[in-house]
Each structure stands twice: as structure tokens, then as C-alpha cells.
Amino acid sequence: xxxxxxxxxxxxxxxxxxxxxxxxxxxxxxxxxxxxxxxxxxxxxxxxxxxxxxxxxxxxxxxxxxxxxxxxxxxxxxxxxxxxxxxxxxxxxxxxxxxxxxxxxxxxxxxxxxxxxxxxxxxxxxxxxxxxxxxxxxxxxxxxxxxxxxxxxxxxxxxxxxxxxxxxxxxxxxxxxxxxxxxxxxxxxxxxxxxxxxxxxxxxxxxxxxxxxxxxxxxxxxxxxxxxxxxxxxxxxxxxxxxxx
Amino acid sequence: xxxxxxxxxxxxxxxxxxxxxxxxxxxxxxxxxxxxxxxxxxxxxxxxxxxxxxxxxxxxxxxxxxxxxxxxxxxxxxxxxxxxxxxxxxxxxxxxxxxxxxxxxxxxxxxxxxxxxxxxxxxxxxxxxxxxxxxxxxxxxxxxxxxxxxxxxxxxxxxxxxxxxxxxxxxxxxxxxxxxxxxxxxxxxxxxxxxxxxxxxxxxxxxxxxxxxxxxxxxxxxxxxxxxxxxxxxxxxxxxxxxxxxxxxxxxxxxxxxxxxxxxxxxxxxxxxxxxxxxxxxxxxxxxxxxxxxxxxxxxxxx
Numbered sequence: 431x432x433x434x435x436x437x438x439x440x441x442x443x444x445x446x447x448x449x450x451x452x453x454x455x456x457x458x459x460x461x462x463x464x465x466x467x468x469x470x471x472x473x474x475x476x477x478x479x480x481x482x483x484x485x486x487x488x489x490x491x492x493x494x495x496x497x498x499x500x501x502x503x504x505x506x507x508x509x510x511x512x513x514x515x516x517x518x519x520x521x522x523x524x525x526x527x528x529x530x531x532x533x534x535x536x537x538x539x540x541x542x543x544x545x546x547x548x549x550x551x552x553x554x555x556x557x558x559x560x561x562x563x564x565x566x567x568x569x570x571x572x573x574x575x576x577x578x579x580x581x582x583x584x585x586x587x588x589x590x591x592x593x594x595x596x597x598x599x600x601x602x603x604x605x606x607x608x609x610x611x612x613x614x615x616x617x618x619x620x621x622x623x624x625x626x627x628x629x630x631x632x633x634x635x636x637x638x639x640x641x642x643x644x645x646x647x648x649x650x651x652x653x654x655x656x657x658x659x660x661x662x663x664x665x666x667x668x669x670x671x672x673x674x675x
Numbered sequence: 676x677x678x679x680x681x682x683x684x685x686x687x688x689x690x691x692x693x694x695x696x697x698x699x700x701x702x703x704x705x706x707x708x709x710x711x712x713x714x715x716x717x718x719x720x721x722x723x724x725x726x727x728x729x730x731x732x733x734x735x736x737x738x739x740x741x742x743x744x745x746x747x748x749x750x751x752x753x754x755x756x757x758x759x760x761x762x763x764x765x766x767x768x769x770x771x772x773x774x775x776x777x778x779x780x781x782x783x784x785x786x787x788x789x790x791x792x793x794x795x796x797x798x799x800x801x802x803x804x805x806x807x808x809x810x811x812x813x814x815x816x817x818x819x820x821x822x823x824x825x826x827x828x829x830x831x832x833x834x835x836x837x838x839x840x841x842x843x844x845x846x847x848x849x850x851x852x853x854x855x856x857x858x859x860x861x862x863x864x865x866x867x868x869x870x871x872x873x874x875x876x877x878x879x880x881x882x883x884x885x886x887x888x889x890x891x892x893x894x895x896x897x898x899x900x901x902x903x904x905x906x907x908x909x910x911x912x913x914x915x916x917x918x919x920x921x922x923x924x925x926x927x928x929x930x931x932x933x934x935x936x937x938x939x940x941x942x943x944x945x946x947x948x949x950x951x952x953x954x955x956x957x958x959x960x961x962x963x964x965x966x967x968x969x970x971x972x973x974x975x976x977x978x
């Protein structure tokens with residue numbers, strides 16, 4: 431407490447995108463999914479989050495998205511303390527994070543353009559900016575020429591590119607990819623990772639990739655955070671995939 | 676809200692209807708049936724009430740004046756009666772008038788040759804028509820308290836039975852209509868739940884990207900309102916044509932009933948039925964979908 435009883439605000443580090451401080455998340459009466467982990471990701475970093483099934487990766491993502499609140503500790507994303515955040519502020523906060531899912535989650539009744547524009551509509555982007563932003567995002571992922579195509583006419587790799595464009599179009603400072611190559615063949619997997627790397631370098635977007643893909647993790651020489659049984663067992667710059675045994 | 680967002684939300688409301696077209700059709704059909712029955716009851720009630728009013732208008736209270744009342748006193752009483760709020764009209768009936776009307780019918784046109792004196796002499800009266808038959812007893816009590824009135828004739832049974840019938844019809848109709856409306860709300864509820872489950876993935880994506888509760892929920896509420904409005908048009912059209920034809924048919928086929936069955940003009944029925952049906956349709960659509968999205972569509976997890 432300060433001199434006049436005011437709560438002293440913790441000084442914000444403007445260079446930090448994500449900070450987890452002694453975070454524990456327990457579900458009812460079970461073993462904690464995350465057990466006192468501390469992780470800091472700087473703005474503009476590219477980080478792999480690696481771990482086996484049940485390691486706590488999903489909980490990690492849900493905490494970052496504020497789908498869950500930590501049982502203990504603090505989760506701060508882009509300067510916002512998510513544990514203290516009111517429900518009504520969640521939508522605006524989530525606009526800081528572009529998300530890419532393993533199963534693409536595209537709207538199959540709409541074409542490529544509409545899928546990407548969907549994210550713009552949600553943030554109520556002005557109509558005049560929408561076309562420009564969608565075209566730019568599709569250009570970045572190399573699908574500008576296929577904007578009229580139905581998503582069902584695209585290959586798996588192309589569908590994931592549309593998902594990346596949708597995550598990018600609102601220009602979020604953080605992009606979170608949850609097993610983005612899980613449904614792709616090695617060639618397409620590699621292309622998607624190259625695309626994410628390009629976005630990180632050119633746009634300075636902070637990128638977190640949750641993955642099982644050992645080859646990619648080992649080849650890309652990025653920071654690797656390994657979670658096992660709810661604990662960070664390794665956090666290495668230019669790290670590699672650590673096997674369970 | 677931006678205009679483009681408003682139109683997008685509206686469009687999504689329409690898209691929802693077409694996406695679950697069979698469930699939407701089922702909801703529209705149910706609402707149409709409910710509103711059709713509502714319209715039917717309403718039409719019957721307003722016509723019944725109109726007929727009752729007409730019948731009530733025929734019921735009179737006769738107040739006989741004291742035999743020795745002077746012309747001035749009789750006029751004064753007439754003035755006092757006409758000034759009463761519940762009185763629509765009060766006609767003075769003189770003893771000569773009564774005799775002149777009664778005698779030819781009951782004795783014969785040559786009654787003056789038989790009777791030289793008026794047996795109804797000094798039986799002057801006021802025939803009183805009421806605005807509201809329910810006020811009859813109040814008026815009768817007041818009339819009886821006047822010193823210049825010797826006797827009051829009225830039909831108590833007719834007045835109470837008409838009033839009672841009116842109330843029974845109104846209560847029964849209200850009960851049936853309420854049940855129908857609840858059924859409609861339940862059905863809209865089901866349609867919207869199905870709509871939500873069909874669009875579960877889209878809702879999850881919206882939530883992850885940062886859509887507000889309002890943005891996610893609005894299309895479903897609009898869907899409900901649209902279903903309600905579409906469901907209102909069909910019964911209104913059906914009742915309109917049905918009403919015109921029934922009135923024509925009764926008029927042509929049963930001319931004898933024309934005295935008893937006096938129907939309201941179609942315009943008078945629809946003056947209130949039209950906004951009422953659209954209002955109820957949109958209202959149950961809104962209520963059904965709003966309650967459902969509040970209950971089943973939580974955009975934010977509780978954590």
C-alpha cells in the first residue's frame with residue numbers, strides 16, 4: 431500500500447508480451463494441471479511450447495486466452511492482469527491474440543474472403559478498411575488469388591493458411607498457434623511454419639506455437655519451453671525437442 | 676453499433692432461419708397456429724362484445740312519474756336523468772302516447788269508439804337507455820330515491836346474465852390465449868437451442884476472436900423476432916379472408932339472423948388485431964430467443 435492507502439501498481443514492463451508468475455491451475459480435487467509455473471515471453475519473440483498429452487499445454491493456452499483463471503499466481507498478457515479482468519473486458523482483450531487451431535475451424539459455408547472478413551466483422555472494422563485488410567492478410571499467406579474459393583475446395587495446407595490470415599487480419603500483437611501442423615503432411619507443415627516465421631520477422635508479431643512436431647522444433651532453432659506434468663522442465667533459447675524418456 | 680454491423684447481424688438472423696429451415700418452418704407453423712387461434716378468439720370476443728353492447732343498448736329502465744307530478748317537475752326529473760353519466764338517452768313517454776300505441780294493437784283500430792277514457796292516464800314515464808348495463812342497479816337505486824318517481828321497471832336477470840356471459844367469454848379466451856403463447860415461447864426456445872448447437876463451432880471461433888456477447892447473441896434474437904413476425908402474417912391474412920367470407924355467408928344464407936348477429940366491420944376488427952398480432956408475434960419471438968441465448972449462450976467461460 432502507498433502513503434495514502436492507494437494500491438501501488440506493479441510497474442509494467444513494456445517489452446513483455448506474456449508473463450506467468452507462479453501460476454497454478456487446479457481443477458476440482460485433481461492433480462494441478464499447471465503447478466507453479468513462471469514464464470516470460472518478450473514482445474516479438476517466437477516460442478515453441480512443447481509437451482505430451484496431459485502435460486498442461488491446453489490449460490496454458492486457456493489461461494492466456496482468459497478462458498480460465500489461475501487458481502494461484504498471475505497471468506499478465508500485453509500488460510493486462512487476466513486474473514483481475516472483468517468478464518465484460520474479455521472480448522476486447524482477446525483481440526490482442528490471433529489464434530490458429532489444429533483443425534483450422536473455418537466456416538465451410540463461406541468462401542475464403544468471407545472467412546477472413548469474419549474476424550474483421552467481429553471487431554466491427556469499418557467497411558472501407560475491411561476489404562484492404564482482408565486482401566493484405568490473404569497476400570501475406572499467399573492466397574490473394576483464391577479469395578473467392580470455397581474452403582472445401584482448398585487443400586489442408588491452404589485451409590490452414592486461411593486460418594492464419596484470419597488470425598492476422600485484425601493485426602494482433604500475439605499469435606497463438608495450437609498444434610497448427612497436427613493435421614498437415616510434412617511439406618505443408620513446413621510451409622506453415624515458414625509462414626509463421628515470416629510473420630514473426632516482418633511484422634514483429636509475438637508467436638507461440640504449441641506443437642508435438644519434433645522435426646520442426648529441432649529444425650527451427652527457436653526458444654523452446656517444455657512442460658511436463660504441469661511443470662516447466664526446460665526453457666532454452668534455440669532449444670530442441672526433449673523426449674519423455 | 677456500426678451500420679454495417681447492424682446489417683450484418685440482421686443478415687445473419689435471416690441466414691439462421693434458412694440454415695435450420697425445417698425447424699424454423701416448424702416454429703413459424705406453430706406460432707402461426709397459435710396466433711391464428713388467438714386472432715380467432717379475439718375476433719369472436721370483439722364481435723360478441725359488440726353484439727352484447729348492441730343488445731345492452733336495447734335494454735331499458737322505465738321510471739314512472741308520480742301521478743300528481745306537474746309538467747315542470749317531470750321536465751326537471753328528465754333533465755336530472757339525462758345528466759347521469761351512465762345514461763345514454765332518456766325518452767319521455769306520455770300517458771297519451773302509451774295509450775295510442777297500446778290500444779290499436781290490443782283492442783283494435785276502433786278503440787276510441789269503445790273507450791272514451793285513457794286507462795293509462797297519469798302513467799307518464801321515462802324510458803332510459805344505458806351506456807353500460809353494469810351500472811343498471813346504481814341507476815335504479817338512484818331513481819327509486821327520487822320523490823317524483825313512483826315506480827321503476829327493469830330486468831335484473833337480463834343485465835346480470837349478459838354481464839356474466841361477457842366476463843366468462845373474456846376469462847376463458849384469456850386462459851386459452853396464455854397457454855398458446857407459452858407453447859409458442861417453448862417452441863422458439865427449442866428452435867434457437869438447435870440453432871446454437873448447429874453453429875457451435877462458429878460461436879467458439881467468434882468467442883476466441885473477441886466477439887462480444889451482444890454480437891454473438893444478436894443474430895439468434897433477430898432470428899426469433901423474424902420467426903415471430905413471419906408467423907404473424909399468415910394468420911392475419913387467413914383471418915382477414917375468413918372473416919369477410921363468413922360475414923358474407925351468414926348475411927346471405929341466414930338473413931333471419933341479421934337482427935341477432937351484427938358483425939363488426941373488418942376494418943374495426945383489424946384496427947387492433949393487426950398491431951396486436953405483430954406485437955405478440957415479435958414479442959414471443961424476442962422473449963423465446965432472448966431467454967434461450969441468456970441461458971445457453973455463454974461466450975465467456977467462468978474459469
